[in-house]
Amino acid sequence: MPSVDGVPAGIRFEHDIQIPLRDGASVRADVFRPDEPGRYPVLVAQGPYGKDPWIGAAYAAEWADFVQRRPEVVEDGSSGRLIAWEFVDPERWVPHGYVVVTVDVRGQGKSPGYYDPYSPRETNDYVDVIEWAGTQQWSSGRVGLIGVSYLAANQWQVAALRPPHLAAMIPWEGSCDLYRDTSHPGGILSNRYPAMWWINQIMVNQHGNGDTPYHDRFSDEPTTGPALSPAQLDLNRAPIASSALFRPLDGPYYWERTPDLGRIEVPLLSAANWGGAGLHLRGNIEGFVRAGSRHKWLFTHSGVHFHDFYLSYGVELQRRFFDHFLRGVDNGWDAEAPVQLLIRRPESSERRAEAAWPIPRTxxxxxxxxxxxxxxxxxxxxxxxxxxxxxxxxxxxxxxxxxxxxxxxxxxxxxxxxxxxxxxxxxxxxxxxxxxxxxxxxxxxxxxxxxxxxxxxxxxxxxxxxxxxxxxxxxxxxxxxxxxxxxxxxxxxxxxxxxxxxxxxxxxxxxxxxxxxxxxxxxxxxxxxxxxxxxxxxxxxxxxxxxxxxxxxxxxxxxxxxxxxxxxxxx
Known part of the structure; x- marks a missing residue:
């Protein structure tokens, strides 16, 4: 039966937890964990789009289309009511013995401060979040990262810093090179970076935005905290539109936001979308090839960029990976082929395992x-x-x-x-x-x-x-x-x-x-x-x-x- 908060029985929910950061600031997080006492592996994600707006309200048209086409997403063990955009669905993870921690990055949602996307400070914040999650009384000390797009791109960044409690990661359709994968493919400015994304997804979720249309799905209050003046909002965010527009060449700004992939050591499952050229494809291929991890897998799919992440087969794939590396389950994952490709045909597709990328017999x-x-x-x-x-x-x-x-x-x-x-x-x-x-x-x-x-x-x-x-x-x-x-x-x-x-x-x-x-x-x-x-x-x-x-x-x-x-x- 649902609890008072609308969270299903069996899931203990802690809302707007303050996670301390090394410079004395803090970010806000939601924690979903099993009701039974114990120490569990922790799945962490942090992003700028708000941990609290329900996906069905914030992205109503996209969600309605998804549910109509693939009703299993709200039928197979989940109501879908706990999903925030590009975060995992707690209802599909907590009953299987995982803690889910969703975090608003500094300057966005409930987390006060200056928002500077993909910046070294934001990445260091992520290290602090991972270490906090790895040392709580309900934590087994093994932390996994998982999320889509921005919530995947920042995984590449933080994994290169090697947080001690980070044990595995699933970057799902997330770039790893801010210049080549995101803002300037081929050296040509993408409209998404300075305009659509910044205005429609970032500013609307900025901490202190009193005009946000989004409401906390648990308290019905604005998801961006106490309102700030327009002048203060402007002071509290990096001028990212001009940063991209007036930085047409790769250089220090992009370099400090692009990780040294060879430093990544933890096991990873990189998911790329064949239909995501320009944002949700290249980074996952390059990340897989260039990551220093001894245990790494590439998985490709197609279609709308967030659908497969939430579908039952996608969740089962993710769970098998994390069960093996976070819980030590001997489920045969280590015998899986390192490259698992969706081979497309005009009217159908098939999945095929390969030994390496590019395919050796090419x-x-x-x-x-x-x-x-x-x-x-x-x-x-x-x-x-x-x-x-x-x-x-x-x-x-x-x-x-x-x-x-x-x-x-x-x-x-x-x-x-x-x-x-x-x-x-x-x-x-x-x-x-x-x-x-x-x-x-x-x-x-x-x-x-x-x-x-x-x-x-x-x-x-x-x-x-x-x-x-x-x-x-x-x-x-x-x-x-x-x-x-x-x-x-x-x-x-x-x-x-x-x-x-x-x-x-x-x-x-x-x-x-x-x-x-x-x-x-x-x-x-x-x-x-x-x-x-x-x-x-x-x-x-x-x-x-x-x-x-x-x-x-x-x-x-x-x-x-x-x-x-x-x-x-x-x-």
Whole structure:
């Protein structure tokens, strides 16, 4: 039977607990723990979106759609009433012998102070929270981290500091490189970072915001504490919009917010979304590959970015991992393959285990781009003599397409594109999409993290950011330095190595693979407007610079080509 607080029987609930921090400040937390006395492993997450608004109120449309499509989320042992955005569902964890601690980061929700996202101070706060959770009388001393997006990105950060009580982590769709994964993919400013996210999700949840529409699901009071004046609110938050907009190059601001992944030692399960290019994909792949952990797993899925996190199969996966590493349960997890991939097909998908990433049996296949708009997958040969094709950067695009495939072709892994480019202006933004079309010419798209229709793969590069970090670049995954602008001389030809974020797709016989190159964001069939992760900020992309004519040089001394990870069947 529900308790007075609306928390089910068997769960002891402590609201707005103060957790002390090393500098004398404190943050506020909610603690959900088993009613039976004992010491339990602790799951911790801290975030800026408020620990107290119910997901069904704060994100009403998204939650209603989720429940309608997947009613199991409120039927299989949970009412869903305890879920806050991107935090775990306590009803699915506490009855299984876990304590759940949800925390408002400093300056957000109930936690007073100055909000500076992803900053070293916020990360040090997280260390203090983990150590507090690991030393309470109800704690076994083993702390796990789990959460989605921001609540995953900050896991990479704090794990690199090696808090003594941290024992395992599940970063679910969370970036690990603030510049490349979040604010400036390919060096191009993402609209989400300075505008949509900051206004719609951060300021509305700032501590002291008396105008917040959100109410505590337990007390019905505002979720942001006592109201402060607009002037004080402005003083209490970092000017993040201008930080991103006026820091177009990677540098100290981003470096101190991007962890040294090699320092991470704890076991981890990294969950990436194939449909999350631009925010919820690359970081989880890179985090898995570069983390120093001896025990690490990569898990991929697709669809709306928070759905699989709460679905029964996702919770069961998470629980098996934590049962093994936090509770010492011999459940066979240590025998699981380190790479567990969702292999997508036009109308279905299947899960497959692999030994490593990229897949060791990958056949790296170069497909040449030709002047007659072919993507030559069969011979990989370019035109013998250099040719050129051009497009207006703001209104046009070019698409290169294979012949109908003679047999099924699986593309799973990182994708790289080499383009030889010139422009009529001093710079050019390249937006590239890896696509597939059926025998009737209809494009295959998938439901993505933020869009109802996404192509197989996406990539971005600002031509003036073409400089590579040679030490970290790989033939199939270029890594750009983003530490200086190298303007183009109009009319001169430059080589661009473009990272297309990892993907998985099996194209059936008779289908065609395609590559579209444009100077603006990909638009799915029938799209009626920009998406939340678009890149069209007029300050970052003035038409005088990015609205020229872009020319691709193909063949001869300019062998523009697409490098695809073709996966043969296991023998």
């Amino acid at each position: 056949v790296w296949t170069a497909a040449a781009l030709t002047a007659d708009h072919r993507l030559d997958l069969e011979s990989g040969s370019a035109d013998a003599h250099p040719r050129r094709v051009s497009f207006d950067a703001l209104t046009e695009s070019l698409t290169f397409m294979t012949s109908p495939l003679g047999s099924d072709v699986e593309i799973t892994g990182p994708v790289a594109l080499v383009l030889w480019v010139s422009s009529t202006t001093s710079d050019a933004d390249l937006f590239v999409a890896l696509r597939a079309f059926d025998g009737d010419g209809t494009e295959v798209t998938f439901e993505g993290a933020h869009h109802m229709q996404v192509p197989i793969g996406l990539g971005w590069l600002r031509a003036s950011h073409r400089k590579l970090d040679e030490e970290r670049s790989l033939p199939y995954r270029p890594f750009h330095a983003h530490d200086e602008m190298q303007p183009l001389v109009p009319g001169e030809v430059y080589r661009l190595d473009i990272e297309i974020q990892p993907t998985s797709f099996v194209a059936p016989a008779g289908y065609r693979l395609a590559l579209t190159v444009a100077g603006t964001d990909y638009r799915p069939p029938g799209a009626d407007g920009p998406g939340p992760l678009d890149h069209d900020d007029p300050t970052d992309r003035p038409p005088s610079t990015y609205g020229g004519t872009t020319t691709l040089h193909l063949g001869g001394e300019y062998p523009s080509h697409l490098l695809l990870p073709v996966i043969p069947e296991r023998s």
